[in-house]
Amino acid sequence: MRVSRLMLVTLRDVPAEAEITSHQLLLRGGFIRRVGSGIYAYLPMMWKVLQRITLIIREEMNRAGALETLLPQLHPSELWQRSGRWQGYTAGEGIMFHMEDRQGRELGLGPTHEEVITSLAGELLRSYRQLPVNLYQVQTKFRDEIRPRFGLMRGREFIMKDAYSFHADETDLQATYSVMDRAYRRIFERCGLDAVSVDADSGAIGGAASQEFMVTADAGEDLILISDDGAYAANQEKAVSLADAVAPLSPAPLTCLETPGQTTIEGLCSTQDWKPGQVVKVLLLLAVLEDGHEQPVLVSLRGDQELNDVKLVNTVSRRTEQGVLDCRPISPDDLQRQGINSIPLGFIGPDLSDEVLASASSWTSSFLRLADTTATELEQFHCGANTEDQHRSHCSWRDLGGAPESEDLRKARAGERCVHNPDTRLQEKRGIEVGHIFQLGRKYSQALDCCFTNEKGRDEPFWMGCYGIGVSRLAQAAVEQHHDDTGIRWPAAIAPYEAIVVIANFQDEAQKRLGETVYSMLQQTGIDVLLDDRRERAGVKFKDADLIGIPWRLVIGRDAADGTVELVQRSNREMRKMPHGEAIDELLQVLRP
RNA sequence: CGGGGAGUGGCGCAGUUUGGUAGCGCGCUUGCUUUGGGAGCAAGAUGCCGCAGGUUCGAAUCCUGUCUCCCCGACCA
Numbered sequence: 001m002r003v004s005r006l007m008l009v010t011l012r013d014v015p016a017e018a019e020i021t022s023h024q025l026l027l028r029g030g031f032i033r034r035v036g037s038g039i040y041a042y043l044p045m046m047w048k049v050l051q052r053i054t055l056i057i058r059e060e061m062n063r064a065g066a067l068e069t070l071l072p073q074l075h076p077s078e079l080w081q082r083s084g085r086w087q088g089y090t091a092g093e094g095i096m097f098h099m100e101d102r103q104g105r106e107l108g109l110g111p112t113h114e115e116v117i118t119s120l121a122g123e124l125l126r127s128y129r130q131l132p133v134n135l136y137q138v139q140t141k142f143r144d145e146i147r148p149r150f151g152l153m154r155g156r157e158f159i160m161k162d163a164y165s166f167h168a169d170e171t172d173l174q175a176t177y178s179v180m181d182r183a184y185r186r187i188f189e190r191c192g193l194d195a196v197s198v199d200a201d202s203g204a205i206g207g208a209a210s211q212e213f214m215v216t217a218d219a220g221e222d223l224i225l226i227s228d229d230g231a232y233a234a235n236q237e238k239a240v241s242l243a244d245a246v247a248p249l250s251p252a253p254l255t256c257l258e259t260p261g262q263t264t265i266e267g268l269c270s271t272q273d274w275k276p277g278q279v280v281k282v283l284l285l286l287a288v289l290e291d292g293h294e295q296p297v298l299v300s301l302r303g304d305q306e307l308n309d310v311k312l313v314n315t316v317s318r319r320t321e322q323g324v325l326d327c328r329p330i331s332p333d334d335l336q337r338q339g340i341n342s343i344p345l346g347f348i349g350p351d352l353s354d355e356v357l358a359s360a361s362s363w364t365s366s367f368l369r370l371a372d373t374t375a376t377e378l379e380q381f382h383c384g385a386n387t388e389d390q391h392r393s394h395c396s397w398r399d400l401g402g403a404p405e406s407e408d409l410r411k412a413r414a415g416e417r418c419v420h421n422p423d424t425r426l427q428e429k430r431g432i433e434v435g436h437i438f439q440l441g442r443k444y445s446q447a448l449d450c451c452f453t454n455e456k457g458r459d460e461p462f463w464m465g466c467y468g469i470g471v472s473r474l475a476q477a478a479v480e481q482h483h484d485d486t487g488i489r490w491p492a493a494i495a496p497y498e499a500i501v502v503i504a505n506f507q508d509e510a511q512k513r514l515g516e517t518v519y520s521m522l523q524q525t526g527i528d529v530l531l532d533d534r535r536e537r538a539g540v541k542f543k544d545a546d547l548i549g550i551p552w553r554l555v556i557g558r559d560a561a562d563g564t565v566e567l568v569q570r571s572n573r574e575m576r577k578m579p580h581g582e583a584i585d586e587l588l589q590v591l592r593p
Numbered sequence: 594c595g596g597g598g599a600g601u602g603g604c605g606c607a608g609u610u611u612g613g614u615a616g617c618g619c620g621c622u623u624g625c626u627u628u629g630g631g632a633g634c635a636a637g638a639u640g641c642c643g644c645a646g647g648u649u650c651g652a653a654u655c656c657u658g659u660c661u662c663c664c665c666g667a668c669c670a
Contacts, residue, residue, distance in 0.1 A: 009603085009620095010631095011603095011604055011605090011619095011620090012604080012605085012619060012620080012631065013604055013605040013606090013618090013619070013620095014604095014605080015604065015605080016599085016604090016605075016606095016662095016663075017662075017663060018663095019663080019664075034662090036661090036662090037661080037662065037663090146594090146667090147664095147665095147666095149663095149664090263670050264670065265670095281669080281670085282670095283669050283670080284669095284670080285669085299669085301669085306668085306669070307668080307669050309668075309669090328667080328668090329668075329669060329670075330670095331670090332670090345670050346670045347670090348670085504628085504629055505628055505629080506628095507628075508628085536631085537627085537628055537629085537630085537631080537632065538628070538629040538630065539628090539629070539630035539631055539632080540630080540631050540632095541629095541630090541631095542629075542630045542631085543630065543631050544631085546630090555629080557629060558629075
């Protein structure tokens with residue numbers, strides 16, 4: 001391709017809309033344009049990148065025995081009503097774009113395809129003899145994100161590869177899950193990405209095991225914790241660790257203290273000369289359950305620890321045997337609205353009486369009491385006295401009528417010891433989630449009543465797995481991981497072009513002739529090559545070539561008359577002069593080994 | 594949804610406080626010169642100043658409404 005015909009529009013200034021480097025570079029390099037909030041056009045070079053990524057994904061999915069398909073983007077609401085997700089996905093903070101057609105039928109734009117694929121499987125897969133089956137598609141997904149961000153990283157319309165597998169039993173599901181795990185590792189490696197797989201929470205999708213694949217980059221939205229020995233890695237939402245030990249209090253009798261205005265752990269500890277780890281803090285939250293109940297929750301946590309929301313929601317869900325729609329701290333306003341005035345915020349102890357809820361207008365009238373292991377393990381501790389401006393020192397759980405059952409509710413943090421091997425510690429990194437694999441189990445097949453006939457002639461819901469890769473996000477993550485101060489450094493496997501021939505001075509006949517020769521020779525070898533034939537000054541072309549990040553550059557310059565060219569590697573800026581024939585051989589060797 | 598910021602030529606911005614009919618840099622067009630790291634000179638083109646009302650002799654500027662975009666948050670008492 002000739003650059004003069006490429007519709008290459010590069011920008012010197014950074015567009016104001018872009019915050020992170022990869023977003024800026026994709027805009028400046030002429031790869032993407034914003035059309036609306038979270039909506040982007042993939043310009044020709046970007047589309048080539050996406051196609052190359054998709055090709056790698058297809059090859060690996062096919063190799064793993066999956067079948068490509070293409071499902072509709074318009075989903076009838078009935079389908080989602082059958083799985084019970086229509087309401088949650090469309091009402092309020094719902095993530096699904098939805099509409100009514102001219103007949104008044106309700107439709108949604110697919111944010112994910114469990115409903116469609118599962119009901120199809122229910123129609124097509126009648127016997128255990130047809131199983132297992134693994135279906136995938138590469139397609140645009142629509143999600144009305146609360147806050148679209150960072151270009152392609154969190155768009156409202158994005159390209160995703162999603163796959164769904166169907167099995168007769170759990171063991172078979174596990175087998176395919178691990179096949180997918182290996183396929184994913186190969187995909188990311190082939191794309192030239194440094195990705196780690198981490199234990200993950202399966203979140204709203206539900207199911208048993210789940211793993212995320214994270215491209216490590218400082219701009220990542222997720223915090224991941226990795227052990228020194230590499231044996232353990234998890235999303236912070238899911239990560240476990242051994243909390244640092246704290247010095248036990250020297251035994252003393254329980255005492256009540258005046259602590260005016262000391263409502264924070266920090267304030268309390270600096271005034272009383274306590275250590276945060278010797279205090280039990282009690283958080284007051286409200287969980288909204290699937291059946292509409294509003295359940296007040298009291299969480300006891302060692303003062304130096306932080307609450308992990310995801311673990312909390314999962315625990316509340318397990319204890320109440322219900323889905324949790326929302327779980328958030330209770331504010332003074334909430335209390336006022338409920339007509340409660342007897343909760344001394346900032347001075348709450350784990351034994352806060354249920355009586356304080358007696359006057360609540362819509363809340364459940366008793367607390368769900370939870371405690372993190374770090375709190376229940378303390379022999380003696382300080383805590384709130386349930387009275388304004390008072391705390392208790394040297395309290396024990398016996399004084400409080402016993403400790404709640406121990407739960408893991410705390411955030412694991414970098415520097416803490418690992419559970420699998422206390423001699424190793426956790427390090428933290430930031431990551432961009434580019435893939436996620438789940439063992440869904442029978443959640444959707446049961447909800448949609450999609451069954452096959454098993455060996456014994458009985459109907460049984462499928463065991464399912466689902467496996468996603470954010471294709472457009474992956475492309476931007478690659479830029480986030482591979483760039484320098486002059487531009488993008490595409491990994492060769494997904495670069496829009498493999499090489500670019502730059503004619504330094506297009507007015508110079510010798511340069512022009514050699515450039516054209518080299519260009520057509522490369523084309524004949526099948527290398528996807530660009531020729532910068534623009535009548536721009538050399539500097540402009542070099543800057544653009546750096547910016548758009550083509551892995552190999554052949555400069556046809558001053559030595560063109562004697563057939564000498566410069567071969568430059570984008571990733572390390574290494575430059576070597578050599579006869580043009582040799583340069584082509586060299587390129588063939590690295591690009592077509 | 595809450596908080597903050599911004600909408601002025603393709604991109605980046607000034608002008609708004611104090612109302613007087615729109616400007617700078619980059620880019621674009623033409624010509625000459627230059628030609629290895631975003632050239633120089635000259636001459637040009639491009640604006641419903643987000644949109645709709647209002648105030649005024651007069652509005653990018655003041656008032657009201659509205660739309661859009663970006664950032665932070667929806668986090669621990």
